[in-house]
Amino acid sequence: MWPLVAALLLGSCCCGSAQLLFSNVKSVEFTKCNETVVIPCIVLNVEAQSTEEMYVKWKLNKTYIFIYDGSKNNSTVETNFTSAKISVSDLLKGDASLKMERQQAVLGNYTCEVTELSREGKTVIELKYRMDSIPDQGSDCSYHTTPTPAGDEKEKGGCKLASWFSPNEKILIVIFPILAILLFWGKFGILTLKYKSTRTNKRIILLLVAGLVLTVIVVVGAILLIPGENPVKSASGLGLIVISIGTLILLQYNVFMTAFGMTSFTIAILITQVLGYVLALVGLCLCIMACEPVHGPLLISGLGIIALAELLGLVYMKFVGHLKSLVYVAQELFPKPLPSSAIYEQLPTRGLYNLLGISEGK
Numbered sequence: 102m103w104p105l106v107a108a109l110l111l112g113s114c115c116c117g118s119a120q121l122l123f124s125n126v127k128s129v130e131f132t133k134c135n136e137t138v139v140i141p142c143i144v145l146n147v148e149a150q151s152t153e154e155m156y157v158k159w160k161l162n163k164t165y166i167f168i169y170d171g172s173k174n175n176s177t178v179e180t181n182f183t184s185a186k187i188s189v190s191d192l193l194k195g196d197a198s199l200k201m202e203r204q205q206a207v208l209g210n211y212t213c214e215v216t217e218l219s220r221e222g223k224t225v226i227e228l229k230y231r232m233d234s235i236p237d238q239g240s241d242c243s244y245h246t247t248p249t250p251a252g253d254e255k256e257k258g259g260c261k262l263a264s265w266f267s268p269n270e271k272i273l274i275v276i277f278p279i280l281a282i283l284l285f286w287g288k289f290g291i292l293t294l295k296y297k298s299t300r301t302n303k304r305i306i307l308l309l310v311a312g313l314v315l316t317v318i319v320v321v322g323a324i325l326l327i328p329g330e331n332p333v334k335s336a337s338g339l340g341l342i343v344i345s346i347g348t349l350i351l352l353q354y355n356v357f358m359t360a361f362g363m364t365s366f367t368i369a370i371l372i373t374q375v376l377g378y379v380l381a382l383v384g385l386c387l388c389i390m391a392c393e394p395v396h397g398p399l400l401i402s403g404l405g406i407i408a409l410a411e412l413l414g415l416v417y418m419k420f421v422g423h424l425k426s427l428v429y430v431a432q433e434l435f436p437k438p439l440p441s442s443a444i445y446e447q448l449p450t451r452g453l454y455n456l457l458g459i460s461e462g463k
């Protein structure tokens with residue numbers, strides 16, 4: 102008897118340890134991506150040696166929805182919360198968090214009450230529902246005007262899609278393809294100025310038409326994607342941009358073929374571009390399938406690589422153009438044309454020229 106009283110007295114005067122302390126979490130959010138919902142309740146100063154000494158009660162508003170009686174090792178749940186449970190094995194670590202299926206999760210203020218022998222305490226955690234990863238854009242989705250934690254079936258794919266990307270990400274998704282298309286037009290310009298005479302005009306007209314169509318598609322896609330007030334529009338815009346941008350690979354191939362044929366450099370550039378396109382497509386697919394918006398960077402880096410390959414193509418064309426004119430000037434300087442190999446010997450850039458693998462100039 103006396104030791105118990107002494108312990109109680111000690112317990113109550115020494116640093117207020119009669120009170121259990123909780124980690125300071127005021128609210129938690131869940132989204133349609135959470136299969137189970139965990140309402141955290143962490144006791145910081147658990148001293149119990151056995152769960153038999155512990156008693157956990159969870160209530161929502163005034164109703165107890167879950168009770169764990171350690172002395173009986175028995176949990177009781179309210180009829181509407183059949184999936185509610187705590188992890189008994191984590192109790193001694195102070196973890197009395199309540200887990201339940203998302204379908205049963207009711208929004209509101211949950212009170213976690215823990216008793217450990219003579220010590221007790223409680224904390225209130227508010228459970229909230231978050232419609233989208235970007236709260237500001239929740240209004241994007243007309244289907245979502247009222248939070249319906251359990252009502253997933255009504256969701257439109259397009260609604261998810263529109264909210265995957267932050268405004269900055271959307272800008273990158275539009276900027277890279279537009280940059281790539283501008284670079285294509287740059288190459289097209291070089292092609293018409295420098296190489297027109299030597300090749301057929303048919304191919305150039307084809308490139309012009311295909312380039313114009315692609316430009317229009319991407320601009321339309323950007324106009325659909327950027328405002329984002331209509332989820333279906335945004336999704337179609339994204340699809341248009343990402344899928345159509347692959348045309349650039351064919352265009353770049355045709356530009357190279359029209360200009361000077363394939364070299365190891367142009368092949369490397371094209372392979373890079375194909376890889377970028379694959380990355381972008383995989384990113385798009387993952388974005389469509391995944392719940393969380395984690396694959397945006399993949400999609401964006403794919404688009405970035407496509408633009409980079411386009412830039413490399415332009416630089417290469419410019420470079421080869423210079424070399425070609427160097428050869429031309431060299432040929433002009435010698436009244437009696439030398440064999441082309443002799444010209445290369447005299448060019449300081451010969452090594453580079455060979456390295457670039459350009460077929461012998463005419």
Ligand SMILES: *[C@@H]1O[C@H](CO)[C@@H](O)[C@H](O)[C@H]1NC(C)=O
Binds near residue numbers: 130135140
């Ligand atoms: C929902 O899932 C996210 C990410 O997995 C997690 O951080 C969050 O704590 C979960 N919310 C709840 C209430 O369980």
Ligand SMILES: *[C@@H]1O[C@H](CO)[C@@H](O)[C@H](O)[C@H]1NC(C)=O
Binds near residue numbers: 161162207209
């Ligand atoms: C809890 O109480 C609030 C207001 O006091 C009420 O709006 C809400 O519906 C209640 N929640 C449940 C699950 O009873």
Ligand SMILES: *[C@@H]1O[C@H](CO)[C@@H](O)[C@H](O)[C@H]1NC(C)=O
Binds near residue numbers: 153174189
């Ligand atoms: C409590 O009961 C569960 C099964 O309901 C069992 O797995 C667990 O070991 C028991 N714990 C104690 C401390 O008796």
Ligand SMILES: *[C@@H]1O[C@H](CO)[C@@H](O)[C@H](O)[C@H]1NC(C)=O
Binds near residue numbers: 173174175176177
């Ligand atoms: C837990 O207690 C309830 C009633 O208090 C009882 O119906 C149930 O059988 C008990 N469960 C276990 C596992 O002892």
Ligand SMILES: *[C@@H]1O[C@H](CO)[C@@H](O)[C@H](O)[C@H]1NC(C)=O
Binds near residue numbers: 164
């Ligand atoms: C349980 O759910 C039903 C239907 O959702 C509701 O009418 C009832 O009030 C709920 N009971 C409690 C105790 O919250």
Ligand SMILES: *[C@@H]1O[C@H](CO)[C@@H](O)[C@H](O)[C@H]1NC(C)=O
Binds near residue numbers: 210227
């Ligand atoms: C939960 O409690 C907070 C603070 O007391 C309050 O602002 C909030 O409205 C409550 N939420 C619900 C759903 O009752």
